[in-house]
Every structure is written in structure tokens, then in C-alpha cells.
Amino acid sequence: MADRRSALDRIDTTVAHPARRYNYLLGGKDNFAADRASADAIEKGMPTIRLAAMENRYFLQRAVKFLAERGIRQFLDIGTGIPTADNTHEVAQRIDPAARIVYVDNDPIVLTHARALLTSTPEGVTAYIDADLREPRTILDDPEVRATLDWTRPIAVMLVAVLHFVRDDEDPQGVVDTILDALPPGSWVVASHSTWEYLPAEAIEQLEAANGDGRFQARTGEQLGRLFSRLDLIEPGVQSVARWWPEEASQPRPSIEDVAFNAIVGQVRARG
Template identity: 70%
Template sequence: MTLHGANFSAADRIDTSVAHPARRYNYLLGGKDNFAADRESGDALAAAMPTIRLSAVENRMFLQRAVRFLAQHGVRQFLDIGTGIPTADNTHEVAQAIDPSARVVYVDNDPIVLAHARALLSSTPQGRTAYLDADLREPEKILAHPDLRTTLDLTQPVALMLVAILHFIRDDEDPRGILDRLIAALPSGSYVVASHVTWEYLPPAVTAQLEANNRDGRFQARSTEQFAALLDGLELVEPGIVSVARWHADDAPQPRPSVQDVSFNAAVARVR
């Protein structure tokens, strides 16, 4: 695995007094790579929405099913933005279990993710993985990075993974513009894999509590209609936009959780 261009003094950027989405997600998944601020934030969300840990687990399972689905349909390249702290069955592990030659570029902006990527994200000999220390809000920086260019062939289909990250891009940060720039760099036959928190199924009292925990305004839940607008122009793979718990989940443990308990939409869409 390569981490060319990453700043290995990046640990200086870690502010343990402020919750970070990657570390909070790690906590909600039952991981240990988090700080008190992350746990406090996660507990506050769980107090408002007791099923939030189930939601995190179901979102992770969606990612794995989507990667497996695309790898089984011939996709061999993955650009995973908002990687999060590595856990079991990461994107490259799922893809390379189907084809060891699969190539994956991970992107995240948390220095702790960088440290774990160095230690844990190792590729098969036939394939390749790389890690970029970058932010989704800087698509040009991601696309121009030399490690992306040496790892992925942008003349061949790529799966752009945007799992549980778009809700951290506010409307004033132009999420559709960011998506358009990334998608424009991909050839026809590529795919976008995305999941997004929605509060449309939750009672108003629960939504109010969740909003109260969003003190910095960084988080923006979106309705199914708003999520669909971000993917407009792409060809949705059946069954379209559904709960992460329902996307190609026939082989998942039954019964499936309700859309209210998960409150996460998901879609896989093809680039025409």
C-alpha cells in the first residue's frame, strides 16, 4: 500500500477535544479507536435515537454488499472517499476476495485513519491499495493526486464510494458540484455507491433532539427526494433508493430492521 504525499506529522492535527465523524462512527460500531469527545457525541446521538448503533452496522453491511455486487459484475477499481477507521471486511478485502487484482484508493481527512491505514490496509500481491490524506470538499486535489493516477486507470470503470459522507457536506458547500466533478472524471460504466442519513421517518421529537446535537451545523440529513437530486443523471441500479438495510439484502440476517430504526438511505447508480 502506498501513502505517498501524506503528512506523517499529521498527528499534530488531531484535536481530541472535538468529536470527529470517523472516530464517532468507530465508537458506534463498537471500535476502540476513539476519544472521550467521540464517545460523548455518540452517546448523545444514541440517547436521541437508541437504534443508531444498529444504523451504523447496517450502513457498514450495505457497503460490503455493494462492493461485492459490483465486483461480481466486473468492477475492479474502487475510489472510497470517507474511508473511516479500518475494520473487518474493508472495501479492498471484499473486492480482492472476488478478484485479487482489484485496486482501491482510500481517501480520508482524519490523521488517525491515516495511522491505521499504514498498519492495516494491505493489498494482495496482485492488486493494489493507496491512501490519500484529503477531503471530499477538494475533488480536484483528490483527482490530481499522483497515487490515485498510479493506482487507478480512469479510462476503465471505477466505483466511487461515498458511504455515510455526503451528509457532512452542507448545501452551501455545493455537494452536487463536488459529485459532478468527481463523476466527470469517470468513464461510462462506472458506478456511484452512496448512503445518506434521512430523518424523514423519525418522529419530530427525535428529530429535534438530533438537531440539538448538531451544534456546529456540520451534519445535514436529507430526504429521499433530496438524496435523489444529488444522484440525478445517473442510472439507478435496482431497487433504486432504499434503506441501507434493504439494498440487496436477501441473504442478510432476517428479519430486516425497519426504515425507522435505520434511517439511512442507500443507492448504487451507474454512470452513463
Template identity: 65%
Template sequence: MSDDPRIDTSVAHPARRYDYLLGGKDNFEADRRSAAEIVKRHPTARLSAQENRFFMHRAVRYMARRGIRQFLDIGTGIPTSPNTHEIAQEIEPAARIVYVDNDPLVLVHARALLTGTEQGRTTYIEADLRDPAKILADSEVRDTLDLTEPVGLLLIAVLHFIRDDDDPAAILGTLIDALPAGSVVAASHATPEYMPAEQVATLRAVMERQWRDRTGTELRELFTRPDLRLLGPGIQSVARWWPDEAPQPRPAVESVASNGVMAEIRRT
């Protein structure tokens, strides 16, 4: 796949594990073993991954239809079609997108696959959500996005990899403070609240070093700021977000261990 020495094939990476759960082929044995352990404890993990993607699709369409023409997609993962730029540029060919991920393998595939329209621009940077200031200062971000105009910020299935000691509120604050009024943030987040307690305990036993699941109340706390207005149904299972626009039939929330949230940035 790649001879990049930074790619450690012996350790599972969230982007590659997610690729495997979505049915992709750009993953290694360690990623597949890790995914298998998750599926053993959460048998509908593949469905959860797919529903996160469907939520992203609906969120991008919503943003593009309301006139947002630029997107910052952090934690994008290995390209899976349709991706953010395909959805946005179908509505507005001049839309501009920056993808961000911390897995070097994603960069390899992004360079080959993330090509957009001639009118728009699609680019990728290798960076980590834990260092939002570095993301915002990156020359590709600055050259591609105009941060004086509304931006669609996507944090799909990535915030649960930010543990409490990483200070997720501060990370979100840095990103939100950099965006103007009219910008929209969309995030999805693993949650324990739809699963039996024993199932949650077994999942945490294999994932506790990598992630921090949060309830809807805990997720709401991260998005409780005077300059944010929650949209749509608020904090809800991604399976219940704008269900009429989603593939049918809709799965039960108990099968999809993930909440979604969308919020508009307002400035007084």
C-alpha cells in the same frame, strides 16, 4: 494512539465517532461523548452505523461481480474488517483500491492495516470530499486507478457531512464527470424520514453544525443527471437494499435512519 499535532482529541471527528458506534477502540473521549448524545436521541444509532457497513459490503460485491476492478472509497473511516479491498480482492485479487479520509488518525491506521493482495494494490490518501479536484489530481490516485476504465465510487455515510453551502451537487458532479461509462456510484445518507419529527429535531440540535440530513427525494435530486441510471430498488433504506443478501433478520426501516443509492454512469 498518535502524536500527530493535527489530531485534535478535544473535538469529535465523524470517522472516530463512527468507529465508536461500530464498537471500535480508535476514538477519544470527545468522540464518545458526541456518540452518546446521538444515541440518546437515536437509540438505534449503532444499528444504523452497522447497516451502513452492510450496505457497503453488498455494493462492493455487486461492483466486483460485474467486473469493476478499481475502487475509490471516499470517507472510508478507521479500518473495520471486512473493508472495501478485502471484499473486492476476494472476488478479484488484482483489484485496486484508494481510500480517502480527512482524519490524520485514519492514515495512521490505514498504513498499518489496509494491506491487500500481492496482485492488487491498496493505498490511502488524506484528503477532503469538499475538494474533489484535489482528490482526483492526487498522484496516488493517478498511479493506482486508471480513470479510463470503470471505477466503483463509494460515498458511504459521508455525503450528510456536506452541507448545502458546500454545494454537494457540484462535488458529486466533479467526481462523476471524471469517471468513464460503466462506473458505479454507491452512497448512503442520513435521512429524517423514518423518524418522528421530535426525534429529528433533537438530533439536528446536536448535529446541525456537522451535518445535513436529506430525505430520499433530496438525495434523488443529487443523483438526477442524464448520465446516471439508478440501480436496484432506487432510493431506499439501506435496510431494504437487496435484503436477501444481507444478514438476517432485517431490521425495521424506522431503526435505520439512512438511505442508500446506487447509480451507473452512462455516456452517450
């Protein structure tokens, strides 16, 4: 109860937060006026932003299933967001009830919902920590993370719709490399990232106007690929979230222009 109370005390309802804005775009109710106003401003520039949010969610679920079916039993989900249906642990534990998952987010409202994220199967484990991707060592060195995940066995790191909140002046390459350096052999990374490369100039102008605090930074598919050049990407490399394993998704598939998110899934390259 004390943790929940302190988390509530830290919530600033006057400033939009990515997790709450994402919740609003997904049709959730755990958001405030500032989050809704921010999302509405983005929607003016990109009318299909709600579709993009849903496609990111579906991509995460397909990626977790893909990896779990290939024997991955540990997931570090950074930028978790407010719980919805089919969270990472639910997808993974349907395939293996013994799967272990750690969730990470820096929005205190997510902490107030952590109980929903911790409903593990009896055989498995889920944990949640309050931390920020921009400080990766804080995540990697956290006692809960170290205790929940076995760092001698492969881990899948989920970075879905979160890296675009790490600006270039905050060293996104350093953030990624710090995480990759810590991962055991055979580990994987799943990442998606907003891109404006498919959008018309007028839409980009509106989106830039909606990014008043400069927190958001879109990147091209080429830039996303460079961030993860140390991975062996599975085919087709950098691709729209809407085009990953489309046969397992609802049909017809949306266009890459409407979704405007790229993604990668790759395995950490063996050292040596």
C-alpha cells in the same frame, strides 16, 4: 514514520470527528471522549444509531461484492473511516485478487491506521490519501490516485455515510458532479445518506440539538436522488440501506425507521 508522526500531531482530541465517532458506534477503540460524548448525544435522539452504523457497513460490503461480481476491479472509497473487518479491498480482492483500491479520508487518525488499509494481495494494489470530499479536485488530481487507478476503465466510487457532512452551502451537487464528470464510461457510484424523514419530531429535535456545529445535514430520499440524477440507478432506486440485497444479509431485516439511512447504487450515464 514521519507521516504517522505528523498525522498524530494534527489530531485534536477535544473536537468530535465523524470517523472516530463512527468507530465508537461500531464498537471500536480508536476514539476519544469528545467523539463518545457526541455519539452518546446522537444516540439519545436516535437509540438505534449503532444499528444504523452497522447496517451502513454491511451495505458497503454487499455493494462492493455486487459490483466486483459484475466485473468492477477499481474502487475509490471516499470517507473511508478507521479500518474494521471486511474493508472495501478485502471484499473486492476476495473476488478478484487483482482489484485496485484507493482510500480517502480527512481524519489524521485514519492515516495512522493506513497500514491496515494497504494490506493488498500481491496481485492487487491499495493506496490511501489524506484528503477531503469537499475538495473533490484535490482527490481526483492526486498523483497516488492517478497512478493507482486506470482512468480509461470503469471505477466504482464509494460515498458511504459521508455526504451528510457536506452542507448545502458547501455545494454538494457541485461535489458530486465534479466526481461524475471525471469518471470513465461504465463507472458506478455507491452512496448512503442519513435521513430524518422516518423519525418523530421529538427525535429530530434532539438530533438537531446534538448537531451544535452544524456540520451534519440529513437529507430525504428525494434529495439524495436529485444529487445523483445523472446516474442510471439500479432497482429499486433510492432505498433504505437495510433493504439492499436483503437476501444476502442477516435476518430478520431491521425496519427503515430504525436504520434511517437511504442508499443508491447507479451507473454513470453514457454521455451524448
